[in-house]
Every structure is written in structure tokens, then in C-alpha cells.
Amino acid sequence: MDVPAIMPLLEAMGRVGASTVDHLILSHADNDHIKGAAALMAHDEVAVKALWANPDSTKLSEAFIDLLTVAADRHKRGLIDVRTNLNVGANGALDCGRIGVRILHPGILWAGVGPAKGKHPVGSITSNGMSAVVRIELDGSPAVLLPGDLDAKGFAEMQRVGVDMTAPVLVFPHHGGRSGAADNREFARELAIAVQPDLVIFSHGRSSFLNPRKEIVDGIRDALGSKVQIACTQVSRACHASSLPASTSGQSGIYSRFACAGSLSITATSRGISWSPGVRRHSVTVDSLESPMCRTRELDADHRMLQIEKE
Known part of the structure; x- marks a missing residue:
């Protein structure tokens, strides 16, 4: 996707x-x-x-x-x-064997309208609000939620129609940037509550903006505390403004040497969903950053215990 x-x-x-x-x-x-x-x-x-x-x-x-x-x-x-017709009406057409590709948004109403300005009867709909939200499932069980650049209004529409968004892995929308909400922290908190992920991934480039925004990370912590792992594909300038340490590695950002967690691999096992790199490998990079937002020392200790239990 x-x-x-x-x-x-x-x-x-x-x-x-x-x-x-x-x-x-x-x-x-x-x-x-x-x-x-x-x-x-x-x-x-x-x-x-x-x-x-x-x-x-x-x-x-x-x-x-x-x-x-x-x-x-x-x-x-x-x-x-x-x-x-990438909307809920196409569900079933994207499935591949045990793998289900479930379109959760846009619904039929929004898909029929498309991006619209404020004078439209349904109100303004931005391209981000129309962003397809896709959940990858394995044998009918949620695995990964991919919400593209879903904004606050699109999320509100999903809540209005009662969409089940739960998934153990969430790739956070809009790279952890502004959501279009009056309160980005509250948007992140409500989204985290709706999804209930064990892992939140921020897919972003180091050279673009200061994503993920601190209030977004704070909102996730407000909702889920230390039980959720947070990982960025590349090192955010908000976490490390100076030149990057030599320990940064991984696939995503490998050409520019900007990787933090890098490309993450999500695997389904008999014990549920797991991912690589895990907490301990990711921590090698995080430990060398100036002010990593993804964890504190207390949170990292909790995560290490969770990872040991999973392994």
C-alpha cells in the first residue's frame, strides 16, 4: 500500500x-x-x-x-x-488466501462525494480525510492498520458509523504530523484508544518537518501508557537535531543513513503478532539519541520485559 x-x-x-x-x-x-x-x-x-x-x-x-x-x-x-472504487463497497475483492485486506474507510457516502469544499451538504472533505484506511488481517484476525493520511474529520466519520479499527499494529496517519484537529494530542489519544495497538509505527523522513509531533506521541502515551512500543522508520529531528550517531541502521533510510527502527517486518505466529526489529535492537539506536520521544528509561524497562515475554 x-x-x-x-x-x-x-x-x-x-x-x-x-x-x-x-x-x-x-x-x-x-x-x-x-x-x-x-x-x-x-x-x-x-x-x-x-x-x-x-x-x-x-x-x-x-x-x-x-x-x-x-x-x-x-x-x-x-x-x-x-x-x-477503493471504498468499503469493494471489500472481499482484495483478499488473498489467508490474508484479508479490509477497507474500513471511506464509506459509500464519502466515496460517492469525494473531496469536497465546505458548501457541499456533507461539508468539506479533504484528500487526507478521504484517505483509504486499510486493515490487514490474517485468518480473520486484525494484524496491521494502515490509515494513510487520515485526518480528524475522516476519523470522526469512522467513529460516527461505528467502524471497528482495532489492530495490534498501527502505522500512525500523516506520519505523525498535524491531524487537522483543534487538539492534536486529543486526536492521537482517541485514535490510540480506538485501535488499541501494541506497536505504533511512524513512517516518516528525517528531512521532512519535525514528525512525529511531540503532542501526537504524548496523546498515544495518554491513552496506552508504557504498554505500547513506539518506533520511527527514520530518526526524527525532534529526537536528535545534530548529526546522526554511527549506530543508526536498518533498511528504511539506509541510503541517507537516517534509519532509526528502519523497515519493520510484521510476522504472524501461533502466539500472535510479532515484529522485527524488536525493542532490544531498536534500543541500540534510541539510546544514542539526544531526546528520544518514543520512550523514557522507565518505559524502556517495561518494553524490555514485554519483549522478553513475547520471545
Whole structure:
């Protein structure tokens, strides 16, 4: 789901020996979620069978137009299916054997309206608010929640219709940036309560903004305390403003040496969901940072005990 850059995805596919993408899902049309998608579809050694994306006439970026142009060309040549109905009405069409891909948002009403300005009867809907929220399931049990750039209004709509968002792993929306809510801390607290994750991942770039925002991390802690592990793919400038320590490693950010937890691998076992790198390996990097937001000494001690129990 989402392709901000093609190389990390190709490397991940190479590690597991994959050369086919059955369903390429794009949560919404922001550049940092789609920039590598056109190149992936056109790649000689990768077969993308189906593209799932919602229309968005508010997006005029070159990356979005390139994406649509490549998709149209490959569809014309019979090389790819293109679906522009990434909403709850498509549930069941994305499942692959034991793996379920459940679309939780947008619902039919919002999907029919699309991004809209304030004068619309349903009110304003931003591209972020329309961002597809997808839950990966294994044998019917929730595993990972992928909410794209879901904003406060989109989350409120999900709550209004009573969507079950629970999952042991949450990739936090909008890279841990502003949510569009009056109170970002309260937004994060309510989302954490709704999802009840054991692990929260912030997928972000070190060079972009100061994500995750401190009030977002604080909101997660308000809701879940020390029982939740927090991990960033790259070292946030809010955690370490100076040059990076030599201990930073991992896959995500490997070219720029910006990785913190790096690329995380989520695994389903008989004992539930586990992930790598675990707390102890992640702590090697975190211990060297100036002011890591993901934990305190007390929280780290709790996490080490939790990880030992899981292992």
C-alpha cells in the first residue's frame, strides 16, 4: 500500500523473492504516497496486476498525472486492471488466501462525494480525510492498520458509523504530523484508544518537518501508557537535531543513513503478532539519541520485559 519511492519496495520484494504485485493500493494522491507508483507499474521485472486508487480532481501534481497516464496505457494494452472504487463497497475483492485486506474507510457516502469544499451538504472533505484506511488481517484476525493520511474529520466519520479499527499494529496517519484537529494530542489519544495497538509505527523522513509531533506521541502515551512500543522508520529531528550517531541502521533510510527502527517486518505466529526489529535492537539506536520521544528509561524497562515475554 502506497509507493513513495520505488527502491525500498523493490528491495523488500527481493528479500522475499517476489516479482508480482497482485493489488497496488494507493491510499490517496499525495506525492509522498504515490511518487514511485508509476515507475513500479512500468518496471520490466515486476508485474502489477491491479491498481486501486480513488479519483481526486483536486490533485494536479506531475506525479499524479504520470501515474494515471501509465495506468491508462497499461490498461489499454491489457496489462493491468484499474479500480477506482477503493471504498468499503469493494471489500472481499482484495483478499488473498489467508490474508484479508479490509477497507474500513471511506464509506459509500464519502466515496460517492469525494473531496469536497465546505458548501457541499456533507461539508468539506479533504484528500487526507478521504484517505483509504486499510486493515490487514490474517485468518480473520486484525494484524496491521494502515490509515494513510487520515485526518480528524475522516476519523470522526469512522467513529460516527461505528467502524471497528482495532489492530495490534498501527502505522500512525500523516506520519505523525498535524491531524487537522483543534487538539492534536486529543486526536492521537482517541485514535490510540480506538485501535488499541501494541506497536505504533511512524513512517516518516528525517528531512521532512519535525514528525512525529511531540503532542501526537504524548496523546498515544495518554491513552496506552508504557504498554505500547513506539518506533520511527527514520530518526526524527525532534529526537536528535545534530548529526546522526554511527549506530543508526536498518533498511528504511539506509541510503541517507537516517534509519532509526528502519523497515519493520510484521510476522504472524501461533502466539500472535510479532515484529522485527524488536525493542532490544531498536534500543541500540534510541539510546544514542539526544531526546528520544518514543520512550523514557522507565518505559524502556517495561518494553524490555514485554519483549522478553513475547520471545
